[in-house]
Amino acid sequence: MRRLIAILPLVLFVGLGLFLWNGIGKDSTTIPSPLIDKPMPDFRLTALLDEQRILTAADLKGRPALLNVWATWCPTCKQEHAQLNRIARDEGVTIYGVNYKDDRAKAQVWLDKYLNPYALNIFDPEGKLGLNLGVYGAPETFILDAQGVIRYKHVGAVDQRVWSQLRERMKQLEGN
């Protein structure tokens, strides 16, 4: 008993140390999304390339896909665009786009210029869909499963390293 009490401070110290150690180096700028495992929020917005076409959450169902929030005013989006093109073209992954708080004409010119990796593009000029998705800075990329449920969120550019993580997660979805 006495010995137990004697090592108690050590145990407490080690416990506290591990707890604090765990927090070191964590990226505090990425906040966990409360939307994981929730269905895509409802929306009714026009397609970027076709003003007459109305898109809803039902249009995003059918197969696992990436949902990429982007804008022409966002420099990081430009950086990741080539990677998105490659993923869509070489790996046959479905990528949906949310054109976030942007100008329709500018966005169309951008897609002409840098190629269009998106199967569909939702035009969200007021950022209402972005707000419901908890977007706080473009680019953000979500993984949707075949039922249109949000499974994962990545904040920041999709580069090769990030893509290999996302691909792993998408494979798991297809396996289920």
Add this chain to the structure above:
Amino acid sequence: MLRFFCLVALFCFSGLAAAAIDTYEFSDDATRERFQSLAAELRCPKCQNQNIADSNSPIAKDLRVELHRMLEDGADDDQIVDFMVTRYGEFVLYRPRVSNQTYLLWYGPAALLLIGVVVVLVVSGKRKKVEPGKPKSGLSDTEKQRLDQLLKQEEDK
């Protein structure tokens, strides 16, 4: 010293001057006050050390617009907080709600303090027990006898 105070004052007021300026119309003063207090309580997801009232980032502006709209639509505080939390998580609250995910945050420091107090009490309690009465030499009876013998021998010499 005076210069120091001037500098502090300057920093304080420069904060105020940098605060975001929008113009919102409120239906009454109570709503305006609620807007101000909620905007001060909600943390900006992008610029994490500022509340949405102080931040100039686009997302903070959007959240202020949304806050204003909800207040004017007659939403109560809980509805507004729920709206923010379902989109951005507990993270947006400077005072997160008590839940099994935030127990450590709410009660951890108090628990550590309690442990500290208990340790101090136990340690000081032990000290006190020794003090009253005769000072203990820490020698056993046989050791005492032997010491007495040795001292006697010394005296006899």
